[in-house]
Amino acid sequence: MGKPIIAIAGLGCENSTFTPSRTKVPAFHPKRGDEIFDFKHNQFLKKGTKLGDAAEWIGTLTGHAMPGGRVTTEAFEELAGEIVSRLADITKSSKLDGLWYDIHGAMFVDGLEDAEAELLRRIRAVIGPDVVVSASMDLHGNVSRELAHQTDLITCYRTAPHVDVLETRQRACRNLVNVLGQSSGGQKPTLPIKAWIPLPILLPGEQTSTRDEPASHIYAAVPEVEAMDGLIDSAIWVGYAWGDERRNRAIVMATGTNEAAVCQGAEKLAELFWESHADFKFVAPTGTFDECFDAAVASKARPYYISDSGDNPTAGGSGDVTWILSQILNREEVRKGLDGPRIIYASIPGPEAVQIATEAGVGAQVSVIAGAEVDNLHSGPIKLTGRVHAIRHGDIHAVTEVVLQVGNVFVILTKLRKPYHLERDFKQLNLDARNGADIVVVKIGYLEPELFDMANDWMLALTPGGVDQDLERLGHHLIRRPIWPFDKHFETPPNLKARIIAPSHEPLTGPDE
Structure with a gap:
């Protein structure tokens, strides 16, 4: 028999339903045909590699957009239609x-429910129910009962911050090749048995990092369960906390060839998760902005990082909330100008401000207005007067970046929003975020690995925005209840028994629980 023929398709995005911005086609940076194999995390499928051959x-077509607000109906229809x-x-x-269904799992589309399942339904209508589908996902995605039904194999990251992106994608493809390799003589492959368990828990990533307990021991059990006889894969999805839809909650799944083992493995992980549901805490000390700034000023640790978590663009924030920057510039310590603490602030979008500063050039003194063009629910645009410290063109996200020195505060302005996760992001702007600043304020949740390494101490500021860490003040009304932490008391314990999900060519029966 010849090699199996496997198509690659999918759309990946993480969309806050509480962020007013909208995600359009260009944000996905669509890759078509052979372009897909040049993507840095797909090169393991190139010819000459073990899986590629x-x-x-x-x-x-695949597309991966930076997190943001909902995907527009027009964008989804255009990209889904092309797929x-x-x-x-x-x-x-x-x-x-x-x-290979290459998705994230937290995509929300205007006027549509359960976007990933809907896209796969449309795909199934073309490729048929017998094509074996293997999905790779982010652990902050959502696995509805329908998505579990439409897929045959499914897996997700096992680390947060995500250092196993490539490993997860390889696992999804390797599992698919292995299942297809079991068929012979033109017979259909035996489809895996799928066990699915929903958990009434919805927590942000900043409370569920696998660097810390209890997530570290829960996720450490995933490969142990997967190693059981009769299992192919096991996975835990924390879910996406800033999406308001019925599917948003934690999920455990296991797939394999032995029903008893698959159920046992899934139930072990579900029980571990539920036993610890009240033990999850933030990954760092938290506080209001003033509490965080007071601690940073008083500390001898340098640099001291403050996470502006409510407007984190890599969780779905618009990235242009000016609230915390306004607070910084109003602090008495900062008003001292060059005698105050040296602060780096990353970042705020301001296309017109960037253009003015760029035309003026490095060293020029300018006055500009930036921010709050998209999300003005919490604060308005901010006026900044200072010296142009640096200009950089050609960034894949920001397009153009400018550093404006306002007293002793170095504010990064961008044409389009950009996350600042790497040391080189600062070095390219003539900023030293490791040894050259007292305080670094970054729009992020938990610190990504390089920032974590660069910070000598840090706090997570509970700031307003579309990905507010105080979930209960956001106003969810579509999620299933009861659910932790919105509900602290459960009249009856959750059902942690495995549900066997029918393969896609059979009807999905039973209650929509």
């Missing part, structure tokens, strides 16, 4: 055996 891989069209063309000349 194990099948005939055909790229259709379906490309798959239809492939099926005219080739019989597909498999599909």
